[in-house]
Amino acid sequence: MTTTAVREQHANVTTYLPNEPADAVVFAACTEDVQTTVRICAAHGVPVIAWGAGTSLEGQVNAPRGGVCIDLSRMNRILAVNSADLDCVLEPGVTRKRLNEDLRDQGLFFPIDPGADATLGGMVSTRASGTNAVRYGTMKDNVLSLKVVTADGRLITTGTRARKSAAGYDLTRLFVGAEGTLGIVTEITLKLYGIPEAISSAVCPFPSITTACDAVIATIQSGIPVARIELLDEVQVKACNAYARLSLAETPTLFMEFHGTTAGVHEQAELFGAIAAEFGGGPSEFSVKPEERSRLWQARHDAYWAALLLRPGAKAVATDVCVPISRLADCVEATKADIVAMGLVAPIVGHVGDGNFHTVLMVDMDDAADLAKAKQFMARLVERALAMGGTATGEHGIGQGKMKYMAAEHGEGALDAMRAIKRALDPHNIMNPDKIFTL
Amino acid sequence: MTTTAVREQHANVTTYLPNEPADAVVFAACTEDVQTTVRICAAHGVPVIAWGAGTSLEGQVNAPRGGVCIDLSRMNRILAVNSADLDCVLEPGVTRKRLNEDLRDQGLFFPIDPGADATLGGMVSTRASGTNAVRYGTMKDNVLSLKVVTADGRLITTGTRARKSAAGYDLTRLFVGAEGTLGIVTEITLKLYGIPEAISSAVCPFPSITTACDAVIATIQSGIPVARIELLDEVQVKACNAYARLSLAETPTLFMEFHGTTAGVHEQAELFGAIAAEFGGGPSEFSVKPEERSRLWQARHDAYWAALLLRPGAKAVATDVCVPISRLADCVEATKADIVAMGLVAPIVGHVGDGNFHTVLMVDMDDAADLAKAKQFMARLVERALAMGGTATGEHGIGQGKMKYMAAEHGEGALDAMRAIKRALDPHNIMNPDKIFTL
Numbered sequence: 059m060t061t062t063a064v065r066e067q068h069a070n071v072t073t074y075l076p077n078e079p080a081d082a083v084v085f086a087a088c089t090e091d092v093q094t095t096v097r098i099c100a101a102h103g104v105p106v107i108a109w110g111a112g113t114s115l116e117g118q119v120n121a122p123r124g125g126v127c128i129d130l131s132r133m134n135r136i137l138a139v140n141s142a143d144l145d146c147v148l149e150p151g152v153t154r155k156r157l158n159e160d161l162r163d164q165g166l167f168f169p170i171d172p173g174a175d176a177t178l179g180g181m182v183s184t185r186a187s188g189t190n191a192v193r194y195g196t197m198k199d200n201v202l203s204l205k206v207v208t209a210d211g212r213l214i215t216t217g218t219r220a221r222k223s224a225a226g227y228d229l230t231r232l233f234v235g236a237e238g239t240l241g242i243v244t245e246i247t248l249k250l251y252g253i254p255e256a257i258s259s260a261v262c263p264f265p266s267i268t269t270a271c272d273a274v275i276a277t278i279q280s281g282i283p284v285a286r287i288e289l290l291d292e293v294q295v296k297a298c299n300a301y302a303r304l305s306l307a308e309t310p311t312l313f314m315e316f317h318g319t320t321a322g323v324h325e326q327a328e329l330f331g332a333i334a335a336e337f338g339g340g341p342s343e344f345s346v347k348p349e350e351r352s353r354l355w356q357a358r359h360d361a362y363w364a365a366l367l368l369r370p371g372a373k374a375v376a377t378d379v380c381v382p383i384s385r386l387a388d389c390v391e392a393t394k395a396d397i398v399a400m401g402l403v404a405p406i407v408g409h410v411g412d413g414n415f416h417t418v419l420m421v422d423m424d425d426a427a428d429l430a431k432a433k434q435f436m437a438r439l440v441e442r443a444l445a446m447g448g449t450a451t452g453e454h455g456i457g458q459g460k461m462k463y464m465a466a467e468h469g470e471g472a473l474d475a476m477r478a479i480k481r482a483l484d485p486h487n488i489m490n491p492d493k494i495f496t497l
Numbered sequence: 498m499t500t501t502a503v504r505e506q507h508a509n510v511t512t513y514l515p516n517e518p519a520d521a522v523v524f525a526a527c528t529e530d531v532q533t534t535v536r537i538c539a540a541h542g543v544p545v546i547a548w549g550a551g552t553s554l555e556g557q558v559n560a561p562r563g564g565v566c567i568d569l570s571r572m573n574r575i576l577a578v579n580s581a582d583l584d585c586v587l588e589p590g591v592t593r594k595r596l597n598e599d600l601r602d603q604g605l606f607f608p609i610d611p612g613a614d615a616t617l618g619g620m621v622s623t624r625a626s627g628t629n630a631v632r633y634g635t636m637k638d639n640v641l642s643l644k645v646v647t648a649d650g651r652l653i654t655t656g657t658r659a660r661k662s663a664a665g666y667d668l669t670r671l672f673v674g675a676e677g678t679l680g681i682v683t684e685i686t687l688k689l690y691g692i693p694e695a696i697s698s699a700v701c702p703f704p705s706i707t708t709a710c711d712a713v714i715a716t717i718q719s720g721i722p723v724a725r726i727e728l729l730d731e732v733q734v735k736a737c738n739a740y741a742r743l744s745l746a747e748t749p750t751l752f753m754e755f756h757g758t759t760a761g762v763h764e765q766a767e768l769f770g771a772i773a774a775e776f777g778g779g780p781s782e783f784s785v786k787p788e789e790r791s792r793l794w795q796a797r798h799d800a801y802w803a804a805l806l807l808r809p810g811a812k813a814v815a816t817d818v819c820v821p822i823s824r825l826a827d828c829v830e831a832t833k834a835d836i837v838a839m840g841l842v843a844p845i846v847g848h849v850g851d852g853n854f855h856t857v858l859m860v861d862m863d864d865a866a867d868l869a870k871a872k873q874f875m876a877r878l879v880e881r882a883l884a885m886g887g888t889a890t891g892e893h894g895i896g897q898g899k900m901k902y903m904a905a906e907h908g909e910g911a912l913d914a915m916r917a918i919k920r921a922l923d924p925h926n927i928m929n930p931d932k933i934f935t936l
């Protein structure tokens with residue numbers, strides 16, 4: 059397809075970066091479609107940009123050099139669910155919600171949950187995580203094997219269904235997070251988990267960001283296997299109250315979830331309650347009712363949409379960093395101070411068990427000064443995180459938006475190593491060029 | 498050093514492969530020593546072989562083309578323990594036992610425990626695991642960042658202390674398991690864990706390998722967060738009884754460990770007991786006493802030495818494979834049948850929660866027919882594991898011994914990708930050449 063509407067819809071739309079459409083969009087129905095397209099593009103030196111659901115936040119699906127976008131959303135079959143092995147095999151266009159709907163009947167689930175209903179192929183490629191990562195890890199930890207079409211059109215397999223292997227280089231982890239710059243994923247084998255016997259959630263208000271963060275550190279250190287531990291600052295709580303008709307106290311708040319046996323989640327919740335109280339938090343409201351829990355987590359997942367209410371007409375620009383957890387309170391507090399000093403509207407939400415947090419900046423895209431201020435804020439945020447021993451992005455990836463920080467984070471040596479790998483696997487630089495770094 | 502004794506001591510000694518010493522051994526005291534040595538070797542096209550404790554099992558530290566062995570065991574400082582972040586920074590020559598002795602006072606531990614007292618640098622490089630991997634993962638899951646001297650003598654850093662990152666290619670995971678073929682690790686940042694409030698262990702006999710494996714599958718599926726679940730076949734139990742003066746029933750047996758709160762481990766042990774009984778296992782003997790637990794796990798860790806008693810004068814040749822857990826019983830049973838049919842002495846022990854098991858073949862190295870039979874057995878074992886969707890090695894790595902299976906496991910395409918990465922990062926092929934694959 060080459061209509062403008064389709065091409066533009068397949069280029070970045072979720073951030074401040076300009077839309078840079080590919081020249082054509084191919085809807086792949088099977089692996090051979092991908093191989094054929096890649097081979098044709100390789101023969102002509104034309105860029106190939108993989109596309110899942112287009113929910114990435116750093117301009118990952120833009121086509122700055124034009125080329126062909128391969129839309130993988132129609133490759134959406136679940137090929138096998140092996141319940142004895144707790145794994146499944148699927149095509150990259152399956153979305154996380156579809157997968158979990160399909161698995162529910164078998165008492166299984168896949169935990170990684172970016173706020174959007176992303177495809178698994180996109181999630182593999184951005185090394186996505188979400189609210190459950192503190193317990194279940196990120197995509198890096200939950201992919202057993204991939205089938206990948208490389209830049210020459212060959213199909214390779216990066217692993218087996220064995221849970222672990224020491225047989226050579228870890229190609230799986232190399233393609234996880236590569237943002238489509240090394241190849242196109244056409245099949246994914248994922249780890250699954252049994253739906254826990256019992257799940258309980260808690261909402262716990264705190265007097266300040268620092269006390270909330272200190273409670274998080276103490277909780278993680280104490281070894282409580284929290285499944286989710288999310289921070290919402292008072293601005294985000296206010297937005298969620300309005301959007302989801304909740305009536306939470308408008309103060310920094312932790313949303314928690316505990317997974318385990320009935321006795322186990324009860325014990326976890328009690329231990330957490332005691333820790334929270336030590337830091338002046340509480341009272342916690344606990345719930346084991348599925349409806350209440352979904353309402354709560356839906357509100358958390360809708361944080362982005364809720365934020366839009368805070369400044370009607372503005373666009374939400376989400377950005378994320380991740381720091382060692384001991385620096386989390388410092389980093390969030392300094393970031394909030396910056397938001398206030400710069401007069402920005404920007405709620406903070408975070409997967410704080412991992413030291414990862416987001417700000418959602420409400421930007422008036424027609425106001426150049428406003429946009430400039432937002433960019434300045436984001437640059438300072440990344441510099442702050444790096445200075446604290448953190449990373450420019452915990453989960454959204456680099457795309458175009460964060461390329462400028464790669465050298466500062468990794469150093470020229472490591473960046474050169476990445477470039478060498480890119481050249482080795484994609485010598486003509488056709489796979490999603492000018493993302494992560496330029497050559 | 499260039500004395501024959503030192504050179505031979507630094508070449509492989511743990512398996513059937515011949516000893517192929519390097520031309521010289523350099524004892525590095527600091528990163529600069531490593532850089533200087535690598536630069537000199539690079540200038541002269543001389544191979545560089547890193548050496549930690551020399552306990553690898555597939556000829557990883559042999560020097561088939563000669564060259565310089567860099568012994569890292571003197572780089573053994575623990576540089577930082579960040580208890581709030583549950584991480585630490587250390588030099589590669591620190592051994593796992595030293596690390597845990599140092600951490601104990603702070604209530605922390607590092608879970609990965611290959612049977613030998615390996616160095617962390619060696620463990621990183623073989624992607625080692627051990628008895629705790631079912632709960633805590635392997636080295637792949639527990640390294641946050643590395644400093645690596647690459648083939649041109651540059652020092653690069655592969656990550657930060659942040660718990661997760663989506664910033665570019667996962668260089669950390671590329672060096673983990675690379676067996677020193679891409680660079681030499683000179684600093685390691687590891688995840689740590691709090692020593693659990695309560696630990697309990699159990700020993701549970703089963704009527705057969707199949708029933709024991711079925712109990713393992715059911716345990717994992719039920720979501721019991723077992724910390725360790727080890728299978729010993731009746732041959733190994735017999736050897737352990739003799740070596741460690743235990744009096745276990747000589748039948749397939751599971752050694753278990755549970756970590757958690759006092760109530761939690763009690764619940765886990767009860768749930769496991771019920772599952773075991775369903776499959777005809779038991780009675781389980783539980784213990785929470787530290788001395789009893791250590792005695793048990795020491796016996797498990799000494800399985801290799803115990804096996805030597807089974808055939809005095811023979812050498813123990815350890816080999817490992819890993820299969821999807823649903824195929825574990827089949828794979829172990831077929832392997833046992835092969836042992837019997839071939840008249841071999843070869844106990845089986847396994848980290849079965851991951852589908853990983855070992856056979857320890859007792860081989861008379863002076864008897865060519867005996868050695869040939871052992872090699873034939875090992876080839877059939879790997880073929881069997883691959884045919885069941887598994888891997889040629891779950892944790893020992895490829896070295897020289899398993900190079901021949903790389904194409905069968907990965908396919909030529911993936912193997913070519915590995916070779917391309919090797920050439921990109923080590924264009925003159927000086928880093929531990931002719932390991933994992935030949936160029």
Ligand SMILES: Cc1cc2nc3c(=O)[nH]c(=O)nc-3n(C[C@H](O)[C@H](O)[C@H](O)COP(=O)(O)OP(=O)(O)OC[C@H]3O[C@@H](n4cnc5c(N)ncnc54)[C@H](O)[C@@H]3O)c2cc1C
Binds near residue numbers: 171173181182185
């Ligand atoms: C409201 C909202 C909330 C979000 N919350 C989170 C969050 O909590 N955590 C988080 O991690 N992310 C979050 N995200 C970001 C986004 O959802 C993730 O980055 C997601 O992984 C992108 O998946 P996708 O299918 O939309 O991929 P796309 O945007 O289509 O593509 C992303 C990248 O992957 C590549 N790609 C896609 N498919 C393939 C394939 N099959 N093979 C190779 N490369 C491919 C593309 O070329 C591109 O570089 C959020 C986004 C929104 C809009």
Ligand SMILES: Cc1cc2nc3c(=O)[nH]c(=O)nc-3n(C[C@H](O)[C@H](O)[C@H](O)COP(=O)(O)OP(=O)(O)OC[C@H]3O[C@@H](n4cnc5c(N)ncnc54)[C@H](O)[C@@H]3O)c2cc1C
Binds near residue numbers: 551612615620622623
């Ligand atoms: C009795 C016994 C039981 C064992 N049980 C297990 C087990 O349960 N699980 C398991 O995983 N393994 C096991 N092993 C194997 C062995 O202990 C592991 O492979 C271990 O990781 C090797 O560490 P090492 O320090 O001895 O490394 P070495 O043998 O010295 O080196 C191993 C490889 O790593 C490279 N290397 C070493 N240091 C560095 C560095 N700093 N930078 C780059 N490359 C480096 C070497 O070049 C070589 O290729 C066992 C071995 C024995 C003898």
